[in-house]
Amino acid sequence: MRRRLLGGLAALLIALTGLVTLAAQPAQAAAGFTVSGGRILDANGNNFVMRGVNHAHTWYQDRTPQALADIKALGANTVRIVLGSGQRWGPDNAANVSAVISQCKANRLICVLEAHDTTGYGEQSGAATLAQAVDYWISIKSALAGQERYVILNIGNEPYGNTNASAWTADTKNAITRLRAAGFEHSIMVDAPNWGQDWQFVQRDNAASVFATDPQRNTIFSIHMYGVFDTAAEINDYLGRFVTAGLPIVVGEFGHNHSDGDPDEDTILATAQARGIGYLGWSWSGNGGGVEYLDMVTNFSAAALTSWGQRLFNGANGIKATSREASVFGGTPPTTTPPSSPSSSPSTPPPAGRQCTASYAVTGSWGGGFQGAVTVKAGAAAITGWTVTWTWPSGQRFTNTWNAAVTGSGDAVTAKNLSYNGTLPAGGSTSWGFTASFTGTNTAPTATCAAV
Structure with missing residues (x-):
């Protein structure tokens, strides 16, 4: 999401082509989150499905401690934190980022950290390159080292607009390679080009080769769903191709409305739940530039949920109904295999009328x-x-x-x-x-x- 309106998006999606199927290898590093078979596993090896929201920390730093507490109280298990790398906003230095991570951990929230300055590169004046985002992460590595159990590193927000989006593939591969060479063992999340919405399918069609670039096979793909994703067919096709290919995908941003069209939030939520895909709604509070309707609460008050906040937290397939805390915080993970019963115990017939x-x-x-x-x-x-x-x-x-x-x-x-x-x-x-x-x-x- 931007603090400006989206650039003009193509009215029609180009013809769909298939993802190359790649059997995802288990990540080599076991310090924190890993990827296996297209699923995200926490450091205990349990499935983890993100259910959370975005919070614009770099612009509202004084609001962050209370915001995280309120987001957790409403049931989220993850928060995506907007950081400034210094190219356009910030910089949020190592001490600042360490404090945010500590606040996430105190609230038992998984922390997805993203450098926002890359937003709309090629169209947005002053936007940072992915290479500059990597420079930023390396500069604050001291804040991230040892936090692999609690932190996922989202290299750069919406790193290309609609101009020269094809360059995303090589730049993303180079960014992953540099981060691994610098010693980062976190799960790495990558945003799609086209202001995050990938309507040219650059991420979709090159995801397998990007994933293979990571020597740890520990890269997660993120799609932002706004006006491009206004039909169930588009949502199901995009997410389904990643599932089919065994590649991890999350909906890193989405809303119930947008200046570029009307996203189908009900299908986004239902499909994510049915397929075990994570989602992170945009955003907690503080939106401007004509998209104030994307605030989930009014003026950062958890007591003043907007209609969008009510839908995301309390509606069907929403956060309250589907979120499960990461097991690294000591909770009991959801059952993944049916419990065994003693062979001598007879089966109890279901109550009459239950079918x-x-x-x-x-x-x-x-x-x-x-x-x-x-x-x-x-x-x-x-x-x-x-x-x-x-x-x-x-x-x-x-x-x-x-x-x-x-x-x-x-x-x-x-x-x-x-x-x-x-x-x-x-x-x-x-x-x-x-x-x-x-x-x-x-x-x-x-x-x-x-x-x-």
Whole structure:
């Protein structure tokens, strides 16, 4: 997000082309966050899905301590901190950044630090290059060393406008290479060009090669979703291609409205939840330049949530309902495998009237593989848990799953709810997803659902 309005964006998206699929290798460094199979893992090896907001620290430093406390109180597990590298704002020096990290940790928030000065390079006067952003990170390395468990380094915000966006690929590779050579072992996040919205698909189509440049295979891609992403088809296609390719993606910024169009925030939230993708809404408070409606609270007051703040924190698939604190703070992570039961304990039948259905759908396919989604819907009564089973008819096998605890024995599949998506009201639904391989015919199985 900028403190100015976006430059003119193309009215139509160019034809979509596929991401090159790359099997993500586990990161070599184990000091902090890592990437494995397209998923973000915290330093304890547990899945971590960002649920949080952006805070404009460099312009509102006196507001930061209370803002972080309030953001945490509303349920967030992550905050993306706007820093100035000195090219246009700041600089936020090492002592300043150390204080911010300490405040994040005190509030049990994962801290995504970003250098904002790169915003709109090539179109915005005075914008910093990615190389200059790397210079900044190296200059404050003392504040970041040893904080890999709590900090993700977002090299530069929206590092290209719409001019010469193709240069993003080489510049991003060079930035990653320099940071690793300088000894940074953090997960690195990279923003897309086109003011973050990648409507020319430079990030999307070059993500695999950028990821491979990182010797630690510990790079996370970030897309900003504003007016370019105003339809469900565009949102699902963009995010789905990264999931299919096994590449980590987060929605690093998005809003409910914007001067360049009307983003489909409901689909952004629902798709992120269904596919286990992180999101960080823009922004807590203090917006100007005609986009004040993107404030989540009025004048930094947590007691004065705006309609956007209410939607993001308290709405369907919002932060309150879906956020889980990072396990590095000592909390109990969500269950990732179903608990075992003593073999002597008989199964307890579900209470009468509790029923559910499971709808299986293929949402994308490629040579030898496909992506699917399973929608679980409660019947006429509320349920507190569900189990979906089927038998693969064509020898298919999972390569990744999310939002369910899935086990298999040969062709038999069992999927159970996680701690946060088992309770459904009457008629309510939730979804879980997967990628899988197949040979020959990809015949759909018949899924059944049992409720408790």
